Each structure stands twice: as structure tokens, then as C-alpha cells.
Amino acid sequence: MSANIIASVTCIPMRLPFHHWREPPLFAGRPRDKLDSALVRLETQDGTVAWGESYCVEPQALVAVFRELIAPLAIGKPADSSALLPGMQRTLHNLGRSGPVLHALAGLDIALWDLRAKRAAVPLYQLLGGKRRDKLRVYASLLQYYGDESLLAQVTSRALGEGYTEIKLHERTAEALGAVRRAAGPDVPIMVDTNCAWLPDEAGSAIAAMLPHAPFWIEEPIWPPEDEQALAALKNHCQVPLAVGENASSALALQRMAENATVQYVQPSVIKLGLTAALEVSRACRPGGAICAPQVAFFGPGFLASLHLMAAQQTEVTLERLYVELAHVPYGRTVPIENGWIEVPDRPGLGAEPESELAQGKYAS
Template sequence: MPANTIASVHCIPMRLPFHHWSQPPLFAGRPRNKLDSALVRLETQDGTVAWGESYCVEPRALQAVFETLIAPLACGRQADDESLLPGMQRALHNLGRSGPVVHALAGLDIALWDLRAKRAGLPLHALLGGKRRDQVRVYASLLQYYADESLLAQVTDRALAEGYTEIKLHERTAPALAAVRRTTGPGVPIMVDTNCAWLPHEAQAAIAAMLPHAPFWIEEPVWPPEDGEALAALRQRCPVPLAVGENAASALALRRMAEQATVQYLQPSVIKLGLTAALDIASACAATGVVCAPQVAFFGPGFLASLHLIAAQQAEVSLERLYVELAHVPYARTVPIEHGWLQVPDAPGLGADPEPALAEGRYAN
């Protein structure tokens, strides 16, 4: 059997306990004290191991997808077969164009890129067009504090003291933004992610209330998030840049937004759409003047894949980092954040493999 034959594909949940210096935030209506994604471990016949990452809301569901759908279709195939992933996408399309199956395929896609770069003996950014920058700025992305101005000020102070020079909020009110602006002073970019807080007719007034506090962009301002017509209309009326993409239903929807310049920033998530799709969206953005700013809410191979994409793409943007205290910090030694910056790794593939604690499933439950 050829050396590049896929021998196994496994899903390893990565449920990292965290603390964000407050009571656990709510996620899907329940308190959240772990940040969940899943490692994807791919091994070829000759023993080469590559890694990907999938978005993972429910580990049991994602593991079942890998065991019953992804692994049977991938194992025995040649990893460098360009028809592999497109064929799997078409074979599984009737199970949903978004959600766990698509997220599983995204993780497999990242692993295939890692494998391809490792076999070539090159860093991933070399396969994405070449490195344009040696380091990438990282912004501190705060979880939701429900407009608690005191907590927002404390956590912002903490992030600034660690060297972060850009902040993102997951808040929905002008007073919350004002509290952070008082803490940072002028000149510090503050992004505001509302997580699809407003219906289209509500968004303009809510954003107008934030204008005195100089938001850098407003992220996911409307529900539903793929309403391109509403977003385009809001862009015309709103003096602040808009950013969308994390919750896009499909890569095609994001590409259309790039081609039509619906918003100023597009944010593909590699652990939801895959690196291939994100690269395609970045290329479409480069042709239109829209800025591709990959969304990175988790900490595994998808984080590194996004780093390589940003290092290689034309537009210079900062990389998102959820600002929390983790029980285990992936890549803390191999690709550390230092004073708000990341050095782009030049080792083959993604530049680092998950630590044994993660690869062995210590944080799977």
C-alpha cells in the first residue's frame, strides 16, 4: 500500500477548562466553563501524523460523525488526491451544508494541509503563497461580561498590562464599550462583537449609540448573519466598518460577500469551513478591497492554520485570541504569545504538534 495512503482519522475532543475572572458566561443557555473544539489526528500508512481541528459544540456528536462518516470515506484513500475532500463534501452534502459534518470536514482539511506541508518539508505558509510577515499582532478577545463596567475595566487593564494593544468585546451596549474606552484611552482599537444581537431594523440605532466611543468595527451586527442585503444596506448607513463571517452558513455565501463588498471585513473560521475555503475567501477579498480577518475562537491547530494564513495573505490583520485563563495553554512553549505578538513558525507543517496532554486525550471530557 502506498506510503501516503490514509491509515486512520481520529477525533479527539479538546475541552479546556477556563476561568475569565467572573462567573461562567452562558452558552446555549447554560453556564460555560470549558472551551470545546476537537483535534483531528490523521496518520498515513508510513506513520506520518498530521493534525487538524474542528469546531465542536457536542463532542459525542462530532465523534460519531468521524467514526461513521469521515473515517470510512477517508481511510484507504491517497492523502494527496485532490478529489478526496471535494468528493467527501458532495457525498455528505445531504446531511447539511453547515453544522457538525461540515465542521468535521474542515478539521480533516486542515490536517491534509499540515500533512502536505510536512511531506514537502516546508512551513504551511509556503504552500499558501509565501510568508509576507515574520510576526503577527494578537488581540485580546474578551468573553461576555454582560455590561459589568467594573469587570470590563479590570480585565481590559489586565490584557493591556500583558502587552495586548487591541481589544475585542462580546458586548451589546454603548455603556460597556464606554467603560473599556475609558480604560484604554484613545487610539487603542476596540472591536465589538455583538453575536447577531439585532434585527436589521434595530442595528443602526444601536451602533449610533456606540459611535462616541470609537469602535474599530462592529462584528455580526444582524440576525440572520447571512442576510447580505441587510448588511449591505447597513454598511451604507453606518460610519463604522462591519465584520461578518464566523457564523456564515457556507463558504460560498462568504465568497459572494467578498465579491459584492457587502462589508469591510470578512471572517472565515478555518475550523468551521476549512483552510481551503478560507484561502479561497482571502483570495476573493484581495481582489475587491475587502479585508480577510480570519476568526479564531479556539486554541489548537486551527489557531496555527489561521496564523499561517494571515502571515501569507496580502492584507495585514491581527489574530484573535480568546482572553481567558486556561487549564492548559496549547503551544505555550512552541508558539508562545509574547507581548501581544506571535512569531510565525517556520518548522514544517503547522509549525508545532499538539502537546502529549492534548494528543492523548487528557482534556477529552
């Protein structure tokens, strides 16, 4: 028996019921009452278990991708082979360079990093360059309230009362930002994620209308999100920093944006691109250029992988936390957020294991 031979790779959907103090928001045109991702459980022949997380829009589809494509290529292979993941990427490339197959590989990649750190008996940040900070500030990332100014003010005040000192909105109007600014006061950083609200020729005037309310950055301002030329032009004429990357369909394209400082903040998602790609994006950021501020709208092993990456990278940024009430809070006891801060775990690997109810699939449907 070889300790590092992969014995199994399993996908466990993680659909966490949530409430955000109003009726469910719409996602893909339908009401959304669960926040979805998927645990990736990797086990080697000696019984060592490691964990990753994949972006998951449709659980049945992702489970099938793991069962039919990922597991057959991974099982029986050495987990410590540097050729494993690149080989799988090339073997599967004709199935698409974005979407569920890449999301599945991203989750496997995170699990392989967790396994490497566990084998080395070190926290993951040690493999990413070493820990530069012991804890990170966390910002409250509000879901969409569709411009309801009263509710936006209420939820903002609630988050600030719990110790958060930075806020992000998923809104598209100056009026919504103004309501939050009045509730938060003049000194609280407020980021605005518009979810690709505007065509390139619309973005400038829409952002200009927000300037009196001092947004910290404007996230995903244009459609399509990968239009690098339009983003560069907007950056040159915009008085607010821009942030992009959550919707990156290519890790290489996002790395080029980081190298070229196309925008001020690049935001790789580890559960879409993988930790390896996110690390490469982070390392492509140069002093005085773009800053890597990973997108972290998820709660499982990918959340912890992002925490380790942000603890290790040179430039300090604030960690995103979707501000909702969850039916179950992953790592709520082992890696808690307290008064707007989170400590970087020092245990081997990611630093904590998914709770038994998650590992056993309690929230799989």
C-alpha cells in the same frame, strides 16, 4: 505500502477548562466553563501523523460523525488526491451544508494541509503563497461580561498590561464600550462583537449610540447573520466598519460577500469551513474592498492554520486570541504569544505538534 494512503482518522475532543475572572458565561443557555473544539489526528500508512481541528459543540456527536461518516470515506484513500475532500463533501452533502458534518470535514481539511506541508518539508505558509510577515500582532478578545462596567475596565487594563494593544468585546451596549474606552484610552482599537444582537431595523440606532466611543468595527451586527442585503444596506448607512463570517453557513456565500465587499471585514473560521475555503475567501478579497480577518476563537491546529494564512495573505490583520486563563495552553511553549505578538513558526507543516496530554485525550471530557 503506499506512503500517502490514509490509515486512520481520529477525533479527539479538546475541552479546555478556563476562567475569565467571573462566574462562567452562558452558552446555549447553560453556564460554560470549558472552551470546546476537537483535534483531528490523521495518520498515513508509513506512520506520518498530521493534525487538524474541528468546531465542536457536542463532543459525542462529533466523535460519532468521524467514526461513522468521515473515517470510512477517508481510510484507504490517497491523502494527496485533490479529489478526496471535494468527493467527500459531495457524498455527504445531503446531511447538511453546515453543522457537525461540515465541521468534521473542515478539521480533516486542515490535517491534509498539515500533511502536504510536512511531505514537502516546508512551513504551511509556503503552500499558501509564501510568508509576507514574520510575526503578527495579537488582540485580546474578551468573553462576555454582560455589561459589568467595572469588570470590563479591570480585564481591559489587565490585557493592556500584558502587552496587548487591541481589544475586542463581546458586548451589546454603548455603556459597556464606553467603560472599556475609558480604561483603554483614546488610541487603542476596540472591536465590538454583538453576536447577532439586532434585527436589521434595530442595528443602525444601536451602532449610532456607540459612535462617541469610537469602535474599530462592529462584528455580527444583525440577525440572521447571512442576510447579505440587510448587511449591505447597513454598511451604506453606518459610520463604522462591519465584520461578518464566523457564523457563515456557506463558504460560497462568504466568498461572494468578499468579492462584492458587502462588508469591510470577512471572518472565515477555519475549524467550521476548512482552510481551503478560508484561503478562497482570502483570495476573493480585492485591494480597496473587503479584508479577510479570520475568526480565531480556538487554540489548537486551527489556530496555527489561521496564523499561517494571515502570515501569507496580502493584507495584514491582527490575530484574535480569546483572553482567558486556560488550564492548559496549547503550543504555549512552542508558539507562544509574547507581549501581544506571535512569531510565525518556520518548522514543516503547521509548525508545532499538539502536546502529548492533548494528543492522548487528557481534556476529552
